[in-house]
Amino acid sequence: MTLIAGKPASFWIDSTAKLTFSPFVNNTVVDVAIVGAGIAGLTAAMLLKRAGKTVAVIESRQVSTGVSGHTTAKITSLHQLIYANLIKEFGAEKARLYGESNQAAIEQVAKLVEEEQIDCEFSRQSAYTFSDSPEHLDKIEAEVEAAVKLGLPASFVKDTSLPFPITGAVQFENQAQFHPRKYLLHLAQTLPGNGSYLFEETRVEGVEEGSPCQITTNRGVVKAADVIVATNLPILDQGLFFAKTYPKRSYIVAAQIETSKAPEGMYIGVGENYRSIRTTPYEGGTLLLVGGEGHKTGTVDDTEQRYLRLEDYARDRFGVDTFEYRWSTQDMVSFDKLPYIGKLTPLNNHIYVATGFTLWGMSKGTLSGMLLSDLILGRENPWAELYDATRATPFVSETSLKENSNVAKHWVGDRLKGLDNSSFSEVARDEGKLVTINGNKVAAYRDEQGTVHAVSAVCPHLACIVDWNSAEKSWDCPCHGSRFTYDGELIQGPAVKDLES
Ligand SMILES: Cc1cc2nc3c(=O)[nH]c(=O)nc-3n(C[C@H](O)[C@H](O)[C@H](O)COP(=O)(O)OP(=O)(O)OC[C@H]3O[C@@H](n4cnc5c(N)ncnc54)[C@H](O)[C@@H]3O)c2cc1C
Ligand code: FES
The missing domain is CATH 3.50.50.60 (FAD/NAD(P)-binding domain)
Incomplete structure (x- = not known):
């Protein structure tokens, strides 16, 4: 294990x-x-x-x-790399409105915090999108150029307080972070x-x-x-x-870091294996959050590996040793x-x-x-x-076609999943598996004491077959992201019912 x-x-x-x-x-x-x-x-x-x-x-x-x-609760209008693309796809005026509305949202939060005197560790920070290889530098430069053109508080920087070298970053000043709850x-x-x-x-x-x-x-x-x-x-x-978006799941690990070694500001990398980084006050010291490893919900079984890779990154880049927390969540990605x-x-x-x-x-x-x-x-x-x-x-974009065909594949193909397993005896302790019992698709989890928790594997939203998520011990639907506990209780919609017992 x-x-x-x-x-x-x-x-x-x-x-x-x-x-x-x-x-x-x-x-x-x-x-x-x-x-x-x-x-x-x-x-x-x-x-x-x-x-x-x-x-x-x-x-x-x-x-x-x-x-x-x-x-991760960064409140910013710098959404990794977005503005050069928005200008290209929607034109400068729409891209300007996007920037303006997200900037206004930061100020709305700041206003409520001020007026209501909300004790939520709200602090002004710079947000950075950084590249640590020469590969993506041209995208960083194009983003700075686009954001400046739209009147956003952007500049190109090479020096940050990250404890490792970068090739360049977009910096947005006067953004914010808080304790969201x-x-x-x-x-x-x-x-x-x-x-x-x-x-x-x-x-x-x-x-x-x-x-x-x-x-x-x-x-x-x-x-x-x-x-x-x-x-x-x-x-x-x-x-x-549910057809105009897809659910993306992502992971966070949190480790205590010496305050003098903690980076200032909020960071996100670029490229396939990007990392998201920020700190937050923690028991008189500082907690470092490192996020990433995102994927479409319900498409990865061995989710533990995602956390382990984030731990390795945090140890390697920040020299942290022990981890206080780890969690994951998902959000809906819009195709346009x-x-x-x-x-x-x-x-x-x-x-x-x-x-x-x-x-x-x-x-x-x-x-x-x-x-x-x-x-x-x-x-x-x-x-x-x-x-x-x-x-x-x-609807017809490269991403939407890929993700929607994934849904169709799951709806049809998943009906065959688990056919090889036809008995609960094939489910090991602390393992979740799809089994077929009397022709019915069953989602079965055997707990550490040996008891089997068996529920229908058919998602009550639009009848896709759920998948096991080993790190969270949940049944996740690969179609539109509904999630259920190991014994079928609904955690997250769009479904509004539990898995049938
Ligand atoms: C790993 C990760 C890191 C992120 N970091 C950032 C970040 O740094 N900055 C940023 O801007 N964004 C970030 N996001 C995105 C941001 O967190 C989300 O976009 C935002 O929290 C979504 O808010 P919401 O109100 O839509 O959803 P939620 O917060 O999920 O609220 C929806 C609520 O509806 C309830 N609900 C669902 N079904 C029903 C029902 N049938 N009846 C009644 N209630 C129901 C749920 O229980 C839930 O409480 C991150 C997302 C992820 C996945
Ligand atoms: S079929 Fe839509 S979330 Fe499961």
């Missing part, structure tokens, strides 16, 4: 308390219901409540324990009262548009004039967002590189979505809250057209 170092938990969640909110009230009526208490949902709820609306946030688990509780728990706490609610442990199973809209949960019904579905990937299939923020479909006037943040949702989740609250309040918003969730999407 591989030994991965560090507690298998997100530092952000482990270092914050579990809050208790008032229990669910059946037939709650509000102006706006918001499904999902991550950064997109909570920012929208906060801004709408401030504007005088009553809101109900409905969260299936606990506040900020989804992607927003597992992120401290920030989001604060937003959550401001919501209940004066006709507004926050419900945890309440899973939304369906939303019907109407006057009012009806939100069906596993505990009863909420009614609202408008609904925002902020579940990372919308749980509603009508807008086909822009998030989808707006109405669910052209036929919906009261159901809104926000998805496709492409691993940069601290700024894009914040700007979705700003944009969606403007739409619901009937205010003009300069970014609405760029991010319009109902825009025609170029």
Whole structure:
């Protein structure tokens, strides 16, 4: 068995308390219901409540324990390499709006932290996209040129405080980082009262548009004039967002580092094996976070290797020795590189979505809250057209064809998976395997005590066959990223049901 170092938990969640909110009230009526208490949902709820609306946030688990509780939490408009490409594909004006909206999101977070006096280790930092080989230098230079042209705070640098040489980097000044869960728990706490609610442990199973809209949960019904579905990937299939995006899973290891040796700023590399680097205050000292090793969810069995490679990198480049934490999470990657923020479909006037943040949702989740609250309040918003969730999407791109054909391959090919295993005796201790029992596809995990946990392997979303994730001990769906515990409980949608027992 591989030994991965560090507690298998997100530092952000482990270092914050579990809050208790008032229990669910059946037939709650509000102006706006918001499904999902991550950064997109909570920012929208906060801004709408401030504007005088009553809101109900409905969260299936606990506040900020989804992607927003597992992120690296850099708040920046420097999204690795994006601007040269955006100018090429969409033109300078749209690229400018992209930069402007993400910069505005940083300032929105800063404003809320200041006004609400949020104790969340918010600090201004420079963000860097660096290359440590000559290979990608031309891309770095092109990115600086594009970003400067768009009026962004960009420059080319060769010197950083990284403890290893680089060939060059894009630097964006005056960006920010924070402790995401401290920030989001604060937003959550401001919501209940004066006709507004926050419900945890309440899973939304369906939303019907109407006057009012009806939100069906596993505990009863909420009614609202408008609904925002902020579940990372919308749980509603009508807008086909599961086909316009794909889930990318990525890994983080966290090690204590001497503060004098810790790099200043937030970093991301380029190329296939890029690493993401930042530090955060930790028990009077400093914690170094190193991320990377991303892949499409449900396509890699031996996920332990991903952590081991990040550990090696952190030891080699930063001289750290012991690891405090390790965790992973996934985000939806948009095929046309822009998030989808707006109405669910052209036929919906009261159901809104926000998805496709492409691993940069601290700024894009914040700007979705700003944009969606403007739409619901009937205010003009300069970014609405760029991010319009109902825009025609170029389905036929190299990436979308590859990822969508992957889904088709899984839907058909996975039906044959596990045919060789037809008995639970073939499942070793602490192993998850697909087996075929009486013609049924079964996802079986044998725990360390020898007990077998067997559930249906058919994903309740659109019936793909789940795959075993050994490091997280979960069943992950390779089609659109739903995830389940080893005994079938839903961890992450778009599915809204557990795996059948
Ligand atoms: C490894 C990694 C590192 C990242 N680092 C960065 C970074 O440094 N900077 C950055 O900008 N972005 C980063 N991102 C991306 C960013 O973290 C995400 O884009 C963002 O957190 C997504 O927020 P969200 O509100 O859409 O989703 P979430 O935070 O997942 O919120 C959705 C919520 O909806 C709830 N939910 C789901 N289904 C239901 C249902 N049926 N009923 C009720 N509730 C439901 C979930 O439980 C969840 O709490 C990173 C992503 C990854 C994968
Ligand atoms: S997530 Fe869509 S089929 Fe599993």
